[in-house]
Amino acid sequence: MQSKKFRADINGLRAIAVLSVMFFHFNKELVPSGFAGVDVFFVISGFLMTSIIFRGLENNNFYIWNFLKARAKRIVPALVTIISITLAMGYLFLEPTTYKLAGEHGLSSLLFISNITYANESGYFDVDSFSKLFLHTWSLSVEWQFYILYPIALVALSKIISIKNLKKVVLLLAIFSFIFCVYFSSKDKTLSYFMIYTRAWEMLLGGVAFLFPLKTTDNKKRAIEVLGLILIIISFFIFSDADAWPSYNAMLPVFGAYLCILSNSNKTLLSNIIFQKIGLWSYSIYLVHWPLIVFLKKINIDISIYSYFIFTLLIAFINFQLIEKKRNYGYKSLSIYLLALLSSFYISKNGISDRIEAREEVVNFHQKYYGGVGIDRGGIARRYNSDKNVEVILVGDSLARQYANFMKNRGIGFIGVFEDGCFSMDGYHYTYTDKIKNACIKRFISLKDSVLKHPDANIIFAQDWSPYLRIHSNDGDIKTFNRNYIFEYLNSIKKISNKIYVIGLAQKPIKNVFECLNNNELPIYKHLPNLSSCTTPEKEIKNEYNYNIIDITKKLNIIYIDLDEILCENGLCKVVDDNNRPIYSDNKHFSIYGADYVGIEILKKINK
Numbered sequence: 001m002q003s004k005k006f007r008a009d010i011n012g013l014r015a016i017a018v019l020s021v022m023f024f025h026f027n028k029e030l031v032p033s034g035f036a037g038v039d040v041f042f043v044i045s046g047f048l049m050t051s052i053i054f055r056g057l058e059n060n061n062f063y064i065w066n067f068l069k070a071r072a073k074r075i076v077p078a079l080v081t082i083i084s085i086t087l088a089m090g091y092l093f094l095e096p097t098t099y100k101l102a103g104e105h106g107l108s109s110l111l112f113i114s115n116i117t118y119a120n121e122s123g124y125f126d127v128d129s130f131s132k133l134f135l136h137t138w139s140l141s142v143e144w145q146f147y148i149l150y151p152i153a154l155v156a157l158s159k160i161i162s163i164k165n166l167k168k169v170v171l172l173l174a175i176f177s178f179i180f181c182v183y184f185s186s187k188d189k190t191l192s193y194f195m196i197y198t199r200a201w202e203m204l205l206g207g208v209a210f211l212f213p214l215k216t217t218d219n220k221k222r223a224i225e226v227l228g229l230i231l232i233i234i235s236f237f238i239f240s241d242a243d244a245w246p247s248y249n250a251m252l253p254v255f256g257a258y259l260c261i262l263s264n265s266n267k268t269l270l271s272n273i274i275f276q277k278i279g280l281w282s283y284s285i286y287l288v289h290w291p292l293i294v295f296l297k298k299i300n301i302d303i304s305i306y307s308y309f310i311f312t313l314l315i316a317f318i319n320f321q322l323i324e325k326k327r328n329y330g331y332k333s334l335s336i337y338l339l340a341l342l343s344s345f346y347i348s349k350n351g352i353s354d355r356i357e358a359r360e361e362v363v364n365f366h367q368k369y370y371g372g373v374g375i376d377r378g379g380i381a382r383r384y385n386s387d388k389n390v391e392v393i394l395v396g397d398s399l400a401r402q403y404a405n406f407m408k409n410r411g412i413g414f415i416g417v418f419e420d421g422c423f424s425m426d427g428y429h430y431t432y433t434d435k436i437k438n439a440c441i442k443r444f445i446s447l448k449d450s451v452l453k454h455p456d457a458n459i460i461f462a463q464d465w466s467p468y469l470r471i472h473s474n475d476g477d478i479k480t481f482n483r484n485y486i487f488e489y490l491n492s493i494k495k496i497s498n499k500i501y502v503i504g505l506a507q508k509p510i511k512n513v514f515e516c517l518n519n520n521e522l523p524i525y526k527h528l529p530n531l532s533s534c535t536t537p538e539k540e541i542k543n544e545y546n547y548n549i550i551d552i553t554k555k556l557n558i559i560y561i562d563l564d565e566i567l568c569e570n571g572l573c574k575v576v577d578d579n580n581r582p583i584y585s586d587n588k589h590f591s592i593y594g595a596d597y598v599g600i601e602i603l604k605k606i607n608k
Contacts (some may be wrong), residue, residue, distance in 0.1 A: 119194035392407065400462035
């Protein structure tokens with residue numbers, strides 16, 4: 001068993017891990033796969049927890065309650081402090097919709113279930129991630145869940161097998177957990193990223209580094225450490241947020257961290273004062289860095305990477321000195337934790353909406369003003385303005401449904417075939433999860449029936465053309481997405497109709513304009529008006545996936561409708577209509593105003 005001593009190499013690894021995550025979140029072009037720093041943290045955590053548990057088991061003085069209490073004293077005070085300060089700042093700067101979400105996420109973070117919360121929302125890398133002040137706490141939740149399950153399992157097993165065999169069990173668990181991770185990562189990208197059952201192997205491998213130490217010369221130890229560092233550094237640059245993760249890809253940073261810890265080099269390359277200080281403050285840095293980025297974006301303040309780095313380190317240092325460094329937190333401190341829980345819960349109810357006027361509209365804006373509000377979905381064809389001839393068959397997900405009220409109000413006879421969150425074709429359908437969605441299957445069948453019944457109607461496809469995670473055969477088989485499926489989908493309808501129009505994806509707004517407009521109602525913005533510029537057009541950013549759709553429509557001789565041509569001019573894209581009303585109801589969908597503005601232009605193109 002290894003002796004208990006301060007490990008400068010592990011402290012230096014913490015510095016590398018937290019810096020990679022910091023710079024990735026600030027600008028992922030700097031460190032394209034800097035998110036792998038979290039995997040390094042998991043290996044470190046597994047090593048340290050295994051060392052504590054096995055030393056206690058060997059000395060017959062390990063108690064799960066004492067273990068968890070020590071972990072809580074280490075993790076909770078700093079977490080409570082950062083969440084409380086962030087929510088206090090949010091009261092001043094965040095309008096109710098955003099503040100409500102912050103309360104929900106703060107609550108799940110304090111309960112250490114935020115990984116589950118985010119797994120049930122959209123992905124870690126989506127545009128909407130910048131609305132989640134505590135997104136980074138998902139990893140703390142995974143670790144805390146590990147802290148509970150791991151010692152319980154080891155203590156239970158230690159009652160029936162020897163310590164020697166228990167070590168072998170940890171090794172076997174690491175192997176089987178990795179195999180399961182690779183399998184599951186191919187099934188569900190979002191769940192595999194966030195959940196403990198696909199992350200456990202990373203922490204278990206850290207445990208293996210402790211249980212099976214390396215005995216060799218100092219020169220060989222240093223060579224192993226260098227190899228480990230090379231693997232870690234490479235892993236920060238060769239992957240992207242489009243890759244399945246963790247899967248087998250994460251083996252690069254995880255095995256690199258394992259080698260660094262295993263080497264236990266007396267002449268570590270990571271012993272310099274800068275790495276040691278950053279490593280010492282790494283937990284506080286990790287807690288601070290993401291809320292700072294999100295807040296600065298929310299209040300439209302640009303900051304250089306140097307200023308961001310210094311500012312983050314300064315706040316982290318203060319948090320470390322005043323909060324994290326202390327270890328004498330007793331049961332009285334529990335009242336502060338409970339107060340933070342209650343505060344988060346209270347905020348999560350309505351974002352303390354009485355801070356502004358028209359508060360109900362603020363909290364429920366998307367539900368009330370989304371362009372497709374009140375329109376049925378379910379994959380079944382429904383006819384609107386049935387006293388008119390069917391001019392249009394509108395089909396797709398929520399990006400198609402958003403135009404339905406516009407057409408309905410203009411008296412256009414049309415058929416709507418909608419089901420949100422999926423994309424269906426003959427024999428197959430896509431969804432965001434691995435569950436077969438019957439309404440999605442119905443949508444394609446209803447579409448074909450409608451086209452055959454109304455051969456003269458214009459068919460408009462509007463869809464989130466960015467690929468859904470998985471393509472399912474309707475009998476349950478699962479395949480990897482391929483853009484050729486979109487070609488086949490459109491071609492199958494082209495065979496029975498020549499009047500086909502495909503609407504591309506609109507640029508996702510960087511800011512939620514309705515949120516921005518309502519920020520102006522908060523007292524602080526009335527004194528600081530420059531912090532909230534809402535109606536300024538945003539720089540045009542071409543959606544790469546539109547190029548795929550354009551290429552497909554050209555090959556099929558189908559008309560493509562470019563929303564950038566409607567919303568953007570001279571490199572700038574509208575975020576409000578001509579009456580200063582928000583074009584979007586959230587970060588992707590058109591509001592009733594946006595659907596009207598865009599819909600008029602779409603009809604012009606169809607009626608040319």
